[in-house]
Amino acid sequence: MAHRFFVTAIGTDSGKTVFSAILCEALKADYWKPIQAGLPGDTDSVRTLVSNKKSKFHEEGIKLKTPASPHAAGKKEEVEVSLQRIELPETNNHLIIEGAGGVLVPLNDQENVIDIARRVNAEVIVVSNLYLGSINHTLLTLDWLSQNEIPVRGIVFNGDPNPESQEIILQRSGLEELLHIYTEEKITKKEIKKYAERIREKI
Ligand SMILES: Nc1ncnc2c1ncn2[C@@H]1O[C@H](COP(=O)(O)OP(=O)(O)OP(=O)(O)O)[C@@H](O)[C@H]1O
Ligand SMILES: C[C@H](N)[C@H](N)CCCCCC(=O)O
Ligand SMILES: [Mg+2]
Numbered sequence: 001m002a003h004r005f006f007v008t009a010i011g012t013d014s015g016k017t018v019f020s021a022i023l024c025e026a027l028k029a030d031y032w033k034p035i036q037a038g039l040p041g042d043t044d045s046v047r048t049l050v051s052n053k054k055s056k057f058h059e060e061g062i063k064l065k066t067p068a069s070p071h072a073a074g075k076k077e078e079v080e081v082s083l084q085r086i087e088l089p090e091t092n093n094h095l096i097i098e099g100a101g102g103v104l105v106p107l108n109d110q111e112n113v114i115d116i117a118r119r120v121n122a123e124v125i126v127v128s129n130l131y132l133g134s135i136n137h138t139l140l141t142l143d144w145l146s147q148n149e150i151p152v153r154g155i156v157f158n159g160d161p162n163p164e165s166q167e168i169i170l171q172r173s174g175l176e177e178l179l180h181i182y183t184e185e186k187i188t189k190k191e192i193k194k195y196a197e198r199i200r201e202k203i
Pocket of ligand 1 (some may be wrong): 012013014015016019042097100153159182184185187
């Protein structure tokens with residue numbers, strides 16, 4: 001059966017795009033960014049990082065130039081940002097869907113980015129970082145997802161190891177660590193392939 005994963009994180013610039021490229025490469029999956037705020041977009045980045053020929057890169061759902069929260073970018077550019085305007089692309093392949101920022105980033109006055117995951121019935125993967133303060137940001141995110149009955153497939157750590165942080169996050173959440181992406185000098189096709197090998201057996 002084709003997997004449908006929604007990649008979220010504890011914030012912005014957390015490594016969602018990097019991890020989405022890894023997962024696309026591991027599963028030869030398609031990629032889709034339903035809401036892009038800020039250009040050039042993540043779809044171009046993932047396209048340049050993925051090596052396999054099967055992955056397709058779908059047109060973004062809503063594209064905004066302003067690098068801001070989608071609700072603010074939409075207001076500024078006078079574009080309606082809403083769930084209703086976002087349509088799941090057609091594919092029989094696995095699909096990796098990348099959110100924007102974290103779970104409660106607003107699309108508008110009522111809707112949030114995580115509502116996209118709910119609407120398309122995708123399994124959520126949370127990218128967590130390991131800076132001081134990230135335990136709280138991660139546990140708040142996971143607690144909100146659990147309280148709202150949104151299933152989480154697992155956690156991906158991105159950054160320099162911090163065993164105390166990683167252990168307490170895994171222990172409190174009861175979730176599986178799917179992958180640890182270390183801080184690399186540069187993220188290129190080579191690094192993406194290396195991590196794709198590591199996650200393939202876990203997914
Ligand atoms: N492990 C890593 N090693 C080196 N650079 C990294 C690593 N993870 C992320 N980066 C770099 O950090 C920047 C932010 O990462 P990324 O674009 O994946 O974040 P994001 O969560 O997708 O952000 P957004 O919310 O804008 O979609 C990028 O330039 C990326 O190449
Ligand atoms: C511009 C950025 N790279 C993302 N596209 C959008 C991040 C929105 C974050 C909103 C917030 O949590 O304050
Ligand atoms: Mg991104």
